[in-house]
Amino acid sequence: MSHPLTRVLTLLELLQSNARLTGAELAERLDTDVRTVRRYTAHLRELGIPVEAERGRYGGYRLARGYRMPPLVLTNDEALAVVLGLLAAERLGMGTAAPASAGALVKIERVLPHALREPLAAMRETLSFTANAVSGEAPETRVLLSLAQASRSRTTVGIGHRSWREEHTERDLDPYGVVFHTGRWYVVGHDHLRDGLRTFRIDRIVSLTPRDRRFTAPDGFDPVAHLTSTLAQGSYRWQVEVTVHGPLDTIARRVPRSAVTLTTRPDGVLLRTRAERLDGVAHLLASLEWPFTVHQPDELRGALRSLADRLAAIAAQGPAGPPR
Numbered sequence: 001m002s003h004p005l006t007r008v009l010t011l012l013e014l015l016q017s018n019a020r021l022t023g024a025e026l027a028e029r030l031d032t033d034v035r036t037v038r039r040y041t042a043h044l045r046e047l048g049i050p051v052e053a054e055r056g057r058y059g060g061y062r063l064a065r066g067y068r069m070p071p072l073v074l075t076n077d078e079a080l081a082v083v084l085g086l087l088a089a090e091r092l093g094m095g096t097a098a099p100a101s102a103g104a105l106v107k108i109e110r111v112l113p114h115a116l117r118e119p120l121a122a123m124r125e126t127l128s129f130t131a132n133a134v135s136g137e138a139p140e141t142r143v144l145l146s147l148a149q150a151s152r153s154r155t156t157v158g159i160g161h162r163s164w165r166e167e168h169t170e171r172d173l174d175p176y177g178v179v180f181h182t183g184r185w186y187v188v189g190h191d192h193l194r195d196g197l198r199t200f201r202i203d204r205i206v207s208l209t210p211r212d213r214r215f216t217a218p219d220g221f222d223p224v225a226h227l228t229s230t231l232a233q234g235s236y237r238w239q240v241e242v243t244v245h246g247p248l249d250t251i252a253r254r255v256p257r258s259a260v261t262l263t264t265r266p267d268g269v270l271l272r273t274r275a276e277r278l279d280g281v282a283h284l285l286a287s288l289e290w291p292f293t294v295h296q297p298d299e300l301r302g303a304l305r306s307l308a309d310r311l312a313a314i315a316a317q318g319p320a321g322p323p324r
Helices: 004-017 023-030 034-046 076-092 100-111 114-126 141-153 223-232 248-252 278-287 299-316
Strands: 051-054 060-063 155-162 168-181 184-191 196-201 205-214 238-244 260-265 268-275 292-296
Touching: 004 023, 004 034, 004 060, 004 100, 023 034, 023 060, 034 051, 076 100, 076 114, 100 114, 141 155, 141 168, 141 184, 141 205, 168 223, 184 223, 196 223, 238 278, 238 299, 248 260, 248 268, 268 278, 278 299, 292 299
Parallel strands: none
Antiparallel strands: 051 060, 155 168, 155 205, 168 184, 184 196, 238 268, 238 292, 260 268
C-alpha cells in the first residue's frame, strides 16, 4: 500500500491531466475510498491548490480553470545535488518530526522529466553509505526553524524544556547558534533561568515563544567548539591520554574528532578523550597502523591485553572453528 503523501501527489497529477473526475473514479485510481478522496482534496486546498468540487450526478473534482503547477526546472547536476542532499540528511539523522525528506523526494521525482527521473530513482535505490544510519529523536520543524531565525536576528525566545528526568521548566534563552552533532540537534546560548551558558537538545524543547527582546552574542563565540567541548567533558568514568606515534593529518582522519582532542608533540600526537568503557578505546587504538604509548589510565593496558588475547585465540583456531 502506498504512502498517503504519494496518493495526495498522485491525486494532484490526476486532476492536472483530466478536466474532471468523479470521487468514485479517483477512489478507484488511488485504490482507496471516496471519503478518503475528500480528505485528500481538503489537504490540497490547505496547501493553497484550488480544487473545486461539483455536486450532482455529473459532478466531480477539478482544478480551478487556468491553474497549473509551475514546472520544476533543474539541470542534471542540480537535481543530483538535491537528491544526494536529501538522502544524506536522512542517513545522518538530520530529518525533522515530519517525513520531510521522503515527501520532498517524491515531489521532486514526480515533476522531473523522465530522462532525469529514472537515473535519480536508480541512485536513490542503489546508493550505499559506509557510515551507519543515525537514529534519534527528531525535533519539531517549527521549533528548529524558529530557533535558527531567532539566532540570526539575535532575538530572545521563551522555551518549554523537558529534561531527561521528564522534568519540565520554562526559561528564556538567547540562542547563539544551532548545531547538528552525531544525529542530534542542539541549541547553544545564554539561559536566563540559570544565568549562564547552556546547551539544550532541541528535541526536548516542547514549546517556543518569541520575546520582544534582543541580545548580543559574545565576540568570536563558536557554538560548535563549545558543544563538542561540553560533550567531551561529560561525566565519563575514564580520562584517557595516549601518544600515537604517527602524523597528525592522517591520524585525524582515522579517529572521531568530535570525541577526542589531538595535540602535536615531538614524538607523535597526544590523543585525549573520555570514555565510560575502555574496551572501545582499545579497539580504536588497535585499528590504527601506528605504535602508541599509553599514559593513562593504567587500566587501559589491561583492556588492550584482553583484546590481544581474544584476537590471538581467534587466530589459533583451526579451519573447523572453535572446539565444542
